[in-house]
Amino acid sequence: MLSMKAKYALKALGYLARKPDTRFGIERIAEAENIPYKFLEAILTELRKSNVIDSKRGAAGGVKLARAPKDISIGDVIRLMDGPIALLPCASITRYRACDDCPDEAACRLRQVMIDARLAIADVLDERTLADLASRSPLPSERRLTDDDLG
């Protein structure tokens, strides 16, 4: 399960993705997406430090995406908030760590299963981006490339 932090981050970024060039105040986002204000503030600070959003202080300040929605993958947001997507450290590609308890990693069958699982889920999460979260209903113009390729 994702943490609330990751979920709120995705919802807030999805909100921003609907008007990528407009700056929105945190309070407005919090209200629109039902996110506790102070909590969202902390989350957005983290996203700013990771260069996902760009913020501006003072009156008429606010936040907006630092890049185009389609260039921010859902997988990356989750990794920033919750850490690796893989189910075991030894199955993570972006943040691999050996398992203390497995003497022979190459022979570990559990690892193989978990690598397969991690590939399957990362396939989905790294292909989808904030652009996919932006619209309310799936419009033809918003379909992903792979769909267009078939036509």
Place this chain on the structure above:
Amino acid sequence: MLSMKAKYALKALGYLARKPDTRFGIERIAEAENIPYKFLEAILTELRKSNVIDSKRGAAGGVKLARAPKDISIGDVIRLMDGPIALLPCASITRYRACDDCPDEAACRLRQVMIDARLAIADVLDERTLADLASRSPLPSERRLTDDDLG
């Protein structure tokens, strides 16, 4: 990430799956798989209560699988130990729960992505079983059906 509990459970069950009809002492499993003894004991108690293993007390006691290895999926073990596999409660099939903060679930784009992710990962974890964890190296006789189908 899986908890240590889930990981240990899978390793211990994988150990038992190598000789499904033999009873093994907990201490022996703990040593073989580098799992803290008392922790493993607690884990196995839970697995017994869920009818995954069958145990026997006293001298020459021990534990063994309650069913054939191929009838215990990895996904089920993870669900027992760590809860739902889905990344959001609203995307879980086995343990669905509505999201408090989303006013309109049907219009929620995040949910759609997470349902796709959950399908992708459950596809892997529910198809693989303890039988896949049983052997040290992938022998031809142990290949999964999908592989054989190609031949």
Place this chain on the structure above:
DNA sequence: CATAATTCCTACTTATCCTATAGGAATAAA
């Protein structure tokens, strides 16, 4: 310049979960 709006920073809290560990009771085999 004064004011209002807004993000930024530091610190704190409260509850829950994770990862175990300890000690002994119950059971069964030899």
Place this chain on the structure above:
DNA sequence: TTTATTCCTATAGGATAAGTAGGAATTATG
């Protein structure tokens, strides 16, 4: 009766989750 083993209850320290509070710094605007 002894020994080996699981079963049960209780505990515990540390980390993480999910916020909350208060004020400092910055900026637009009149």
